[in-house]
Amino acid sequence: MIITTGVACAILVGGFLALILIRVPVAFALGIAIIPIVVLDIRLTPFIILDRMFQSYNSFILLAVPFFLLAANLMNSGKITDKLIALARVMTGWMPGGLGHVNVAVSMLFAGISGSSTADAAGCGKILIPAMVKEGYDTRFAVALTACSSVMGVIIPPSILMVVWGGVMQVSVGALFLAGAVPGFLIGFALMATVYVYAKIYDYPIVARPTFSDFWTAFKGAFLAILTPILVIGGIVGGLVTPTESAIIAAGYALVLGVFVYRTVTFRDLGGIFYDTGRFASISLFAIGTASAFGWMLSFYNAPRLIVEFMTTMQFGGFGTAIMIACLFLFFGLFIDAIPTIIILGSVLLPVATAAEIHPVVFAIIGIVSLAFGLVTPPYGLCLLISAAIGRVNVVKVMPDVLIILTPMLLILLLIILFPQIALWLPTTLMPDTFR
Structure with a gap:
């Protein structure tokens, strides 16, 4: 039939x-x-479906996914997170709610290294959540802030989601990396403003007022680690390396730092690190295969065309269409991991965005930021689940604080929709050839 x-x-x-x-x-x-x-x-036939799955794996750019995961695991295992926290402490710890600001700042620094929000939540949360509770912060606030700040891991470049998006949608990964920088930092500043308000209401303490000597010591300790995003993004934007090659450089650089420079990773540790990386990478890549087959099936039955016709008939306009796209990504992010959602929903909505004259890079940033927020919203909410497990608190009890902290972050998403140049400014400035 x-x-x-x-x-x-x-x-x-x-x-x-x-x-x-x-x-x-x-x-x-x-x-x-x-x-x-x-x-x-x-x-x-089953062979058609298997062929679609294998075609999705036949992508050089997707090799970047396991290498960015490896870089994040090496950074966490190599105690490099500690050095980033020390730098964040002297940069932001002097403000009211000092450790809360440290939490946000270290997430921004770690995001520029790992490309993974879950690695951020696990690595930074293990240290900062107990430290915040010890300093008198409410456990629910500490957990909610750690979860919400970790989403910057997939927004501030480099980002695993941007690599996947670029590979699936044929968009420049370098342009996506640059486009995520300004929105990522705006989200970070919005989080810091929220922490400041919390600190004033609940009288949260200041960590310390650092001297220049303290700052210089912390900066020297973290300098080699914060070179990572410069190597990765600079190489791609400069046209020296591909995204996959930059991921390999990031992993190799993290390996050298952990084993030979800081000497916090032993050769005996490498077996476990490689195993964990392979396990998580296989989960992500298997999801890419099945999601690609699912998305191809929807295309085979013309579902994208019907959606485009429906959206065109409704005459939402550019702004209305962008809002609808964001809402759909936010809704799907409640239930599904970001990578399958990109492949299925992103592929379906790309013609809709094109018809509404939304720039492909802006469309990507709207989708990625929306999906990042799904990492802190149940029932999926992986970063929230990780942070709650570290803080040993029920997720339901944390949700009121999550919603409060998430509100200004959603306003930043609205700003990106209203003013697309927030996302386009850096890539148009530094990669003008991509936009000709």
Whole structure:
């Protein structure tokens, strides 16, 4: 039999949501939801689906994903996070709510190294959440702030999500890295403003007023680590290396720092680090394969075309369409990991954004920022779950603080939609050839 578009979409989406509700992992749910369609429609065979999966893996740029993960794991295992915290402490600890500002600042620094929000939440949270509680901060606030600040890991470059987006949507990864910088720092400053208000209301303490000597010592300790984003982004923007090569450089540089410079990683530790990296990378890449097959299936039944026609009929305009795109990414981010969402929803909405004359880079930043917020919103909320587990507190009790802290971050997303030049300024300035 030949299945119609409506029936196919109902089976695919309905089956996927049903599997998610019974807690089947997302990567497997995407693959299993395809099976009934393949069995029922005589035009499809299992070999077509397998071919789509393998084609998604045949991408040089996606090799950057495991190497950025390796760099993050080496940084965490090499105690380099401690050096970043020491630098953040002397930079921001003198303000009211000192450790809260340190939390945000170290997330911004670590984001420029790891490209992973979960690595940020785990690495920084293990140190800062207990330290904040010890200094008299409410545990719920410490957990909520750590979770929310960690989302900058996929917004401030380098970013694993930007690598995946660039590979799937054929957008310059270097341009995406530059486009994420200003929005990422704006989100960081919004978080610091929120911490300041909390500190004034709850009388949170100042850590210390550092001397120039303290600052110089901390800067020297962290200098080699904060060179990482300069090497990665500078190499890509300068046209010296590809994103994949820059990820390899980042991993190699982190390895040299941990083993030979700081000597905090032993050769015995490397086996466990490589194993963890391979395990997490395989999960991400398997999700890319099944999501690509799922997305191809939607395209096969013309779902993207129907969505474009619907959005065009509604006549939302550029601003309205951008708001709808952000809302859809925010909604899907509640339930699904960011990488499958990029492949499925991003591919479906790309024609919609093009029809509304939204720049591909702006579309990418709206999607990535929206999905980043999904990392702190249940039921998925992976960064929130990690932070809550470290703080040994129930996620439900943390949610009021999460919503308060998330509100100014959502306002930054609205600003990006209203003023696209926030995202486009750096790439148009430093990579003008990309935009000709």
